Amino acid sequence: MVPTTSYLALSGILFALGMIGVLTRRTAIMVFLSVELMLNAANLALVAFARSWGDPTGQTAVFIVMTLAAAEVAIGLAIIVAIFRKRETTNVDDLAALKG
C-alpha cells in the first residue's frame, strides 16, 4: 500500500502549486481558486495522517474544512461579483488605491 510520505509529498506539491498560483495569477478568481487548491492540499494531508493514525477524527475534520471552504467560496464570489459590477474587472492589480 502507498506510504503516508508520498501522500504528504503530493499534498506538499499541491500546496506549493497553490502558493505559486496566488503569487502569479492576476484575476481575483484565479487567485481565489489557488487558495482553494491550498485548502485541498491541507485536506489531503489530513486524510493521510488520519489513515496513518487510523482514527476518524482527521477525516471528519476534512468534511468540516470542506464546508468552510464552501462558505468561503460563497462569500468570496459575492465580493468579487460586487466589485466586478462596479469596475468591469477582477484584476487585483487595479486595486491599489490604499497604500503607504
Add this chain to the structure above:
Amino acid sequence: MDSLPALYLLPLLPLLGFAVLMVLPRLFPGKTGGWLATGMVGAAFIVAVIRYLNQGAPAHETLWAWLPNMALNANLSVGFWLDQLSALMALIITGVGFLIHLYSISYMGHDPKFTRFFAFLNFFVAMMLILVLADSYPLMFVGWEGVGMASYLLIGFWFNGRNSEAGDAQVRAASDAEAISNSNAARKAFIMNRIGDLGFMLGMFLLFKLYGTLSIPELAERVEGAQVAQAGIELACLFLLVGAVGKSGQLPLTTWLPDAMAGPTPVSALIHAATMVTAGVYLVARSHFLYDLAPNASTWVAWVGGLTALYGALSALNQSDIKKILAYSTVSQLGYMFLAVGLHAYSAGVFHLLTHAFFKALLFLAAGAVIHALHEEQDVRKMGGLHRFMPFTHLVSVAGVLAIAGIPIWSGFFSKDAILAAAYEQSLPLYLIGLGVALLTAFYMGRWYFLVWRGAYRGHGHPHEADTLTKIPLGVLAALATLAGFLNIPTFLGGKHAFDDYIGRAIPLHAHEIPVATEWLLTVFAVLAGVIGLGWAFLAHRRGALATGPLGELSRNSLYLDALYDNVVSAPSRAIAGALDTVDRGTDDALNGVARNASGPGGLFTLWQSGFVRAYAVSMLLGTAAIIGYWALKTIGSGA
C-alpha cells in the same frame, strides 16, 4: 569678660545699616542715611576699641553650625576669632572706615543715589570685618567674596554714567562711554577676584584633605602634630597665594586694581587702598603657621611682592590721572607688604599695612577733594598751583607724600625701613628691588605732588577749598600718617618695638639680628632713596618736564599687561564659547538627524506597503516559506 560686647556685633552693626538703608531708603531723606551709616561704623569702631582695650588671650566666639563636616569630625560653625592681628585689622577697618564715611557725606552729597552708596559702604565694612574676624577659612571666604561683591557694586556705582539723562547729546555720549567703562571695570574686578578665589578654594580643599579641618585654631594646633607631605603644604600655600594675589592685585592678577578707580574716590580710598586690597597680606599673615612650614611657597610670595612693587612703581611713573598714579602706587606698596610677609617678617608687613592704610587713604581723600574742587577734573596735567587755592588740603597732601616717600619721622619711613631690613637680611636681589622701588616711589609721588600743587594753575574753572566735613578726616589721617610710625621705633633708634611686641603675641617673631652699624647704613640708603627721588622730581619740575614721566608709553600702558591678557585669555575664551555653542547646537542637530534616519526605514516600510495585494501575498507567503525553510534546515541539521 561677659560684660564685653560680643564680637558678632562688629559685622552686625554695619550689616544692619546696610539692610535698613537697602530695604527702607525712603525713611532717610537728605543726608540722614549717610549719618546713620557713619554712626553704625562708628559704633563698630567703639566696640572694636573696647575689645582692644581689655584684650587678653585670643577670644573665640562661635555661633551656629554652618558647613557640613568641615571641622574636626564635626560641622563647621560660624565663629569669630579675635587675636592681636584681627583686633588690629578691626581697628583699621572701623577707624579708617569711619573717617571715610564721614568724608563721603560731604563728597557724595550731591549724588542721587546717596543713600544706596552708604548702604554699600556699610555692607563692605561688614564683610571686611567678617573677613578679618573669621575663625575658619570658609567664613573668611565669605568676607573675602563679600568684599569682592561690595567692590563690584561700588566700582560699578555709576553703571549708567553720571549724567545718563543729560539732554545735551555730547554730554550724553560721554556719559554712555563712561557707563560702559565703569561696568567693564566692575566686571573685570569681580572676575579676576574669582580667579584668585578659585585658588583660595583649592587651597582650602587641600588643607582639608591634609588636616581634616578648616577651622583656623584647629589647623594651627594640628599643623604642629600632624605628619603630612611637605609638598602638600607647599602646594596649599601656593594655592592660598593665588587667592591673596587675586584680592590684593598682585602680579599676575593686578590689572583690575587700576581700573577699579572708576568708582567714587572714597571707595578707592577705603576699598582699593586702605582695607580690601590688604586682605591678601592679612591672609598670608593669618596663615603664618603654614607659611613657616613652606619655605618655597614663602619665597614665591616674596618674589611676587617684589616684582609687583617694581611693576607698580614703573607703571606709576607716567600716568596722568590723579587717581591712577595713586592706584599704581597702591599696587606697588602692596608689593612691599607681600615682600615682607613672604620673608616671614609678618610684623613689618602688617605694620606697613597699617601706615599705608593711613597715608594712602589720606592721599586718595586729598585727591578726591581736588577732583571735587576742579569739578570732576582728574588729569594732573590740567592742574597745578593748587596750594594757593586749597592750603589745608595741600598741607595734608604734603604729609602724605612725605610719609609714602619714606622721609624720617613720617610713618612710611619706619615701616618701609623694617621691610627693607628684613629683605636685606634674607635676599640681596629683593633688597635691591625694594630700594629701587623706594626711589621710584619717591619720584612719582614727587611728580604727583608738583604737578598737582606746585607751578601755575593750568586748568580753568575756580578751585575751592574743601568744606569742614571733609577737612576733619583729612586732618586726622594726616596726623596718623605722620605719627603712626612711632608705634614701632626700632631698637637702634632707642625704640621698644611696641608694635612688634603686640603683633608678636599673635605671630611668633623672627627677631632679626643685624649689626647696628648695618642697620644705620640701610636706613641711610632708604632715606637717600626717598630724598633722591623727591629731588629728581623737583628738578624735573623745574625743567617743566614732569608732564610726561620716564618710560613714556610703556609706563602709560602699564607695561601692556592689559593688552596681553585681552589677546591671550579673553579673546580666545570668547572664541571657544562661540565654537562650543555651535557644537552644542550641532550635536543637537546630529541627534535629530539620527532620529530622522531612524524614521527613514519607516519610509521604506511605506514603500513596501505598495497597495498591490499580490505584493502583500508575496511577503506573506515568502515569510511563510522562509520560516518553513528555517525549520527544514533545523530538522535536517538535527537529523544529520
Add this chain to the structure above:
Amino acid sequence: MNSFTDWLPTLMIFLPLAGSLLLLVTPKTFRDEVAGFIAALTLGAGLAIWRGGGSELFRWDWIPPLGITYSVQLGGVSLALALVTALMSFIAILYAARRIPNPGPMLSLILAMETGLIGIFAAQDLMLFYVFFEDALIPALLMLAMYGKNGRMAALVKFAAYTLFGSLLMLVSIIGVRYLGGSPSFAMTDLKQHLVTGSAQTWLYLGFLTAMAVKLPMWPLHAWLPDFHEQNHDSGVPDVMGTLYKVGGYGIFTFAIPLFPDASLELRPILMGLAAFTALYAAWIAFRQTDWKRLLAYAGLSHMGFVALGVFSLNETAVIGAMYLLAFQNLYTGALFLSVGMLQERIGSLDTRVGGVMTQAGALGGLTMALWFASIAVPGLAGFIGEFSILLGAYQVSPWLTFIAGITTIAAAAYALTAFQHTFWQARPAGSVTVRDLVHTEWLILGIPLAILVLFGVYSTPALNLMQPAVRAVLSALGGN
C-alpha cells in the same frame, strides 16, 4: 499606625491634583484665589511634616500580584525637596495669576505637575517612583503645547523623546532589579534586602542612569533642555516647573546608590568626569547666549553638573552639598526665570543686549542681581554652601576633576555678570520705552526666594539637620567610604 501624620505625605501629594481638577469647575473669577489657596495649603502640609520631623514610611499594597506598593515617606532630603517644590509652585502660581491673560489651564497644569513632583520625592517604591516620574511629564508637555512659542512642536517632541528614551530603559532595569535580585516587591525596603550583584548590577545601573542623566540633565543627554526653555511661555512660569523637574540627582541619590553600590563605585571616575565636563561645558556655552532663557537653561545645566559631581563622588560632604544645591538652585533659577519674565513683560524681548534697565527699574535690577549672585554661589547665599561642599568633597576623591569643575565658578561669574551688565547696566538706548519698576506681588515673587536663600545661606543649621542624617543613612549602604 494610620494616625493623621502618616497621611500627611499622601495629602501633600494629592492635594494639588485635587486642586487642579477643582479648578476645571471653578468659575473664572476666583480661579487664582483657589489655586493659590491650594498651593499654600500644600506648602502648609509640608511644613507640618517638617515640624513633626519627617513622616514615617507609609505603605499600602497597591497591586499585590505585581508586588507594586504605594510606599511614601517624606523626611530628610525628600522632605526638603518637596518643600522647595511646594514653595516654588506657589510662587509660580502667584506670578502666573497676574501675568498670563487666561491662566486657568496653566494654573491647573502647575498644580497637576506639583503632584507628580512631590510624588517623585515621596515615592519609596521603584514602580511608584516611575509612575510619578512620568506623570510629571504630561503637564509639562501640555504647558509647552498650550502656551509655547512657534518652535514648540520640535522642542516638545525632543523633550518627550529624550525623557521617555531614558525612562523606558529605566523601566526595563527596574524590572531587572527586582527579578534578578528576587525581591518580593518593588518597595525600597525589600529591594535593599535583595541586591543584584556582579556585572548585571552594572548593566541595570546604566539603564537606570540613562533616565537620570536625561533628567539631571547631563552631557550628552542635555540637548532637550535649551529648546525646552527657549520655547516655553515668556512669563517663565513653565520654566520654573521645568527646573523643579530636574530630579535626576535625587533619583540617583535615593535609588541608584543604595541599589547599585558596587556599580556606582565602579563607574565613579567616568561619571564624575562627565559631570565636571558638563558643568564647565555648559557654563562656557552660556557665556555666548543672547537669549535670557537659553542662558538660564545653560546656567541650570551647569549647576546640574555640580550636583552630579557631588552625587557621583559618593563623598558624604559632597553628597550633602549636592542635595543642598539641588534643593536651593530651584529657588534662584526659578526666581530668575520669573524675573526674566518680568523683564520681557516690560521691554518685550528676552535679548540680553538691551542696556540700562536698572536705571529705571532699580528694584527689578537689584533683586535680579542678588539672585544672580546666589546663582554664581557667592558666599552667604544658599548656593555657596552647596557648591562649596560639593567641590570640597569631590576634591577629596578626585582633585583634577574638581579643578575642572572649579573653573566653572570663574566662567559662571563671566557669563552672569556680562549678561546682567548688558541688560541692566550701561546706558539705556536713547528713545527706548521707560521701564516700570516692580509692582505689588512682583516684590514677593522675587523677594521671598531671595530671603530664603539668604536665610539658608547664613543659618543653614535646620537644612543640615534635615539632610545630613539622610545622606549618612544612604551612604552607609556603601559600607563606609
Add this chain to the structure above:
Amino acid sequence: MLQVPEASLTPLLPILLVLAGAISSTLLGFWLSRRTLTFINIGAVVASAVSLGWLWNRDLSSFGGSLRADHAALLLGFVILAGTLMTLLVTLDTAWRARVSFPEFDAMLMYAVTGCLLIAFSGDLIVMLIGLEIMSLSSYVLATLQGSRRAEESGLKYFLLGAAGSAVLIYGLAFVYGATGSLNYAAIAEKTGTLNPDNVGILVGGALLMLCGFGFKVALAPFHQWTPDVYGGAPTSVSLFLSTVVKVAAFAGMLRVFSGALENAPGWHSVLAVLIAATLIVGNLAALRQTNFKRMLAYSAVAHTGFLGMALLGTPAAGGAALGYYLLVYTLMTAAALAIVAALQRSEEGFSITDMRGLYYRHPGYAVALAVCLASLAGLPPFAGFFGKYLVFQAAFQNGYAWISVLAALTSVAALVYYLRPAMLMFMPDRTPAREYGLGQRAPTTLAVALGVAGVTVLGLLPNLWYAFVAHPDIWGMLAGR
C-alpha cells in the same frame, strides 16, 4: 458501537445569546428598523456578558472537552463583548453616515462575535477553526459592506489574503494533527511531551505553519500588510471592530493553541520572538510616517500586536495574565480613540493629523478623551496602557527575552513621538476654521468614549480591579484543559 457525546448547552450560553442576536437581526431585519435591532443586539451582548459572570468558577465543558467555559474563556469572552458593546454604541451614531446602516450589518457583526467567542471557548483545533472562519468570513463582509470603492478594495484584499492565511493555518493544523494524532488541545499538550523525533519535526512544522496563519490574523510582520489598507479603507466603525474584537479573538486563539496545546512544543518561541521584533520595528517606524490619523492608528494597531505578542513569549502563567490585562486595556483605548475618529471625521477616510490642531478648543471633551487614549496607547502612567506595557515587558524579561524588552522600550520612544504629535496639536491654539464634522458629538458615542476613558483611567490607577481576575496563575496553566 456509536456513543452520543454529552452535549450540555449551558457552557455555550454566552455564545448562544450572541448567536440569537445575530439570527434575530437576520430575520427581524425585514420588519424592524436597524436601530431597534442594534438595541436588541446590545441587549444580547449585555445578557451574554451577564451569563459569563454566571458561569464564573463553574469550569464547565461540553462535547467531550471540545468546548470549554473555563476562566480563560470567560475572561477573554468578556473582553470580546466589551469591544462589541462599544462597537455597537458607536455604530448607532455613525452607521448611517457610513452608509452601512442595514440590518445585515448587525447580523454580520453578531455572527463575527459568535465566531470570536467560539475561539475563546474552543477546546480543540476544529472548534477553534470553525470560530476563526465564522469570524473571518463575516469580517470580510463587514469590510466590504459599505460598497464604496475604498471599502471594496479593502474587502477584497482582506478576503484574498485572509483566505490564503487560513489555508496556511489549516495546513499547519493538519501537520499538528499528523504529529500528535489528535485535534484536542489537552491530548496534543499531553503528547507533545512524548514524541519520536520525526514526529517532532512534523509537529514543529505544523506549529510554525499555524504561527504564520495566526500571524496573519493578528497582523505580525511580515503578515501585517493587509492591516493598514483594510483598517484604513473600511468604515471607521468597522475598523474599530476589526482592530479590537477580531484581534482579541485571534490572540485568544493563539493563547489557546500556543500557550496551551503547543506550550511544550519546541521551535516556535524563537521564531515568534523574531516576528515580534520585526513587528515592533515595522509598525512603530511606519506609523511615524503617517499623515492620516486613522491610518496611523492602523499602524499603531500593528505595533501593538508586537507588544501584545511579547506576552506569548512569557510563561503561560505570567504571559497569559499580561495578555489578559493588556487585551482589555487595548480594546478600551483603541475603541475609544477610533470612536472619536468615527464621530468627528467628515468622510470615512478619517482626518489628517494636521487637521486636529486646536481640537481642544472646539471639542474639549473629546479632545481630552482622545489625549488620554493616546497617552495610554503610548504607555504613559497613570493610564492603564502603561501597566499593560509593563506587564508584557516583564513577562518577556522573566522568560529570558530581555533583548525584546529593550527593543520594545526603544521602539516605544518612536511610538511616543507619533502619539504625542496629534495629542499635542489638539491643544495648540488655532484660528483656522474647523475641519472636522461639527455635529459628531452624540450620546451613544460619548457613552462608548466615556466607557473607554473611564476604564483606561481607573484600570491605570487601580489595575487590580481587573488584574486580580486575570492574575490567578492556574487559569493560564489550564489553557489546554489540564
